[in-house]
Amino acid sequence: MALSKILPASQEQYAGARNLIINGAMQVAQRSTSATGIGNSDGGYHALDRWAFRETNTPSFEFTWSQSTDAPDGFGYSMKVDVTTAEVTPVGYGYIQQRFEGQNLQQLKKGTSNAENVTLSFWVKSSKTGTYIVEIRDSDNSRHISKSYSVSSSNTWEHKTITFDGDTSGVLDNDNAESLRLNFWLVADTTFTSGTLATSWASITNSNRAVGQTNLMDDTANDWYITGVQLEVGETATPFEHRIYADELRRCQRYYGRYYLHKGNEYMTHGANISLSSNFSFPVTMRATPSSTHIQNINASNCNSSSITFVDFDGASYQVNMSVVSGTVSRRDIYAFDAEL
Amino acid sequence: MNIQSAQYVKNQETQVINNENTYVNVGDNVAVDIVLDGKTTRVPLDTANRHYAAILEWVADGNTIQDAD
Numbered sequence: 001m002a003l004s005k006i007l008p009a010s011q012e013q014y015a016g017a018r019n020l021i022i023n024g025a026m027q028v029a030q031r032s033t034s035a036t037g038i039g040n041s042d043g044g045y046h047a048l049d050r051w052a053f054r055e056t057n058t059p060s061f062e063f064t065w066s067q068s069t070d071a072p073d074g075f076g077y078s079m080k081v082d083v084t085t086a087e088v089t090p091v092g093y094g095y096i097q098q099r100f101e102g103q104n105l106q107q108l109k110k111g112t113s114n115a116e117n118v119t120l121s122f123w124v125k126s127s128k129t130g131t132y133i134v135e136i137r138d139s140d141n142s143r144h145i146s147k148s149y150s151v152s153s154s155n156t157w158e159h160k161t162i163t164f165d166g167d168t169s170g171v172l173d174n175d176n177a178e179s180l181r182l183n184f185w186l187v188a189d190t191t192f193t194s195g196t197l198a199t200s201w202a203s204i205t206n207s208n209r210a211v212g213q214t215n216l217m218d219d220t221a222n223d224w225y226i227t228g229v230q231l232e233v234g235e236t237a238t239p240f241e242h243r244i245y246a247d248e249l250r251r252c253q254r255y256y257g258r259y260y261l262h263k264g265n266e267y268m269t270h271g272a273n274i275s276l277s278s279n280f281s282f283p284v285t286m287r288a289t290p291s292s293t294h295i296q297n298i299n300a301s302n303c304n305s306s307s308i309t310f311v312d313f314d315g316a317s318y319q320v321n322m323s324v325v326s327g328t329v330s331r332r333d334i335y336a337f338d339a340e341l
Numbered sequence: 342m343n344i345q346s347a348q349y350v351k352n353q354e355t356q357v358i359n360n361e362n363t364y365v366n367v368g369d370n371v372a373v374d375i376v377l378d379g380k381t382t383r384v385p386l387d388t389a390n391r392h393y394a395a396i397l398e399w400v401a402d403g404n405t406i407q408d409a410d
Contacts, residue, residue: 041343177389288389293382308383309353310371338382340391 019241020105021098021182022251023050024122024229026067026077030249030258031336034066039085039094045340048079049252050098052340054183057092061085061187061217071227072123072157074240078227081186081216088218090189093210095135096226099341101287102140102172102179107233110138115166120182121237122229124149125157128222130214133185133197134162137204140179141170145201148212159228161237167201176287178341182231186224188213253284255340258295261318264330265301271322276329281315282337289313290337303331313339342395345376348407350383373406 028049035046039062043054047065062085071078081096109115120134128151135146145167149160172179188210195207202208216222228240243251263278292308304323308316320331350372373384373396384392400406 044342289385289387291382291384291390291392293380311383311385338392339389 017241018230018232018238020100020118020231021229022255023048023248024227025075025240025242025248026071026079026227027245027248028252029067030252030256034064036064036084037062038065039063045256045338049256050340051079052097052099053094054097055092055094057189057191059087059091059094059187059217061087061094063217068225070125070225072125072159074242075123075227078123078125078225081224083217083220083222086218086220086222087187088215090187090215090217092189093185093192094187094217096184096186098182098229099139099178100180100182101176101341103174103176105172105179106174108166108172110167111141111169111171113168115168116233117163117166117235118231118233119161119163119235119237120229120231121159121161121240123157123159123227124151125155125225126151126216126223127154128214128216128219128224129154131212132216133183133188133210133213135181135183135185135209136164137181137183138167138170138172138179138201139181140173142204143167143170143201144198144204144209146198146209146211148197151214157225163235165200169201184226185210185213186216250284253282254287256336256338257282257286257290258334258336260298260332261306261335262330262332263306263318263320264303265328266330267326267328268322269326271302271325271327274322275319276322277309277317277319279315279317282313286313286337286339287341288339290339292316293336293338295334295336298332298334300331302327302329306331306333308335311337342377342392344395344399344404346407347373347375347396347399347404349409350374351409370409 032047040058045052064082066080068078068080131148137144145164147162192210197211198208230240302324303320306320309319310317322329349370352369352371
């Protein structure tokens with residue numbers, strides 16, 4: 001190898017996979033590119049992969065949650081929260097969240113005397129200026145730390161960098177279960193704002209989680225965009241780790257995948273109600289045995305139904321049911337498989 | 342997660358081996374079908390699955406999973 005191909009020491013930290021966030025550039029949206037009416041009882045995954053909405057206490061606000069092409073230079077997409085029903089006085093909380101497997105976080109050395117700091121960087125833009133809260137929550141040990149950032153100028157992309165101290169208490173489990181959550185707060189009532197912001201790691205105290213949080217949901221004119229989200233070990237925000245779409249899609253498919261399944265054409269006799277099965281493998285091993293949901297039938301010939309008869313984290317069996325005594329049988333469906341945290 | 346109903350699904354094909362490398366016989370329960378947001382979702386009996394974890398909470402709240410057909 002030519003010497004010129006070796007990274008100088010000052011750039012060695014940029015090599016390899018640094019970003020703990022999946023889909024930080026908001027490229028992948030397998031479920032939908034837009035979901036409307038998100039609010040009460042809508043906690044979960046709706047649009048961009050790996051990003052969930054969380055709420056509590058029956059809020060009345062609603063928003064449209066979408067993948068937007070409004071993005072800073074160097075990015076193709078952002079996540080957009082567009083308020084459609086306002087709630088002037090906050091009720092409960094609302095935030096955008098990503099969850100992490102413990103086995104992907106061992107380099108944080110959490111719960112040891114050598115616990116690493118982590119640095120979060122992202123681009124944000126909002127019509128509503130003010131103070132916003134980002135929280136890291138340790139689900140294994142019920143601990144948290146919160147930091148604030150400011151949206152200083154309305155409707156302007158701003159780059160933010162926040163460093164969180166390492167936590168010498170609370171080791172993270174080394175398994176495929178959820179260990180950590182990253183929460184971007186959008187609204188919080190006094191249950192979560194009446195204390196002192198927990199800027200150092202501590203046992204979870206609700207009143208210290210989101211002190212100072214702006215109410216993004218108080219006006220239907222409000223919106224909030226975010227992209228280029230990166231969480232990395234250390235005290236420095238390195239340049240965003242851009243991944244090609246295929247790489248990011250594979251990472252997302254460990255947690256959720258949507259696939260075309262097909263059986264046939266086969267000429268069958270001695271029907272009807274004969275079942276035909278085919279096995280298929282997922283493109284990446286899923287985190288856990290996934291749930292399966294029929295999304296859409298594309299076409300069917302002499303078949304009246306389909307189902308998933310067996311599934312594990314590597315693949316599934318797709319079964320179609322013949323509806324005639326004899327004839328050519330075929331069917332194609334879209335199924336979704338969900339092993340999200 | 343707003344679960345509207347839940348019903349066990351039996352293994353109807355052949356004996357299979359699950360993720361824990363144990364045999365699942367024909368007639369054994371292998372999943373739960375739940376109606377969620379108007380769509381039926383088939384949920385494996387795996388506590389690492391978030392839907393199954395929600396079903397267990399739903400049952401703890403006093404609800405019942407119906408027997409398989």
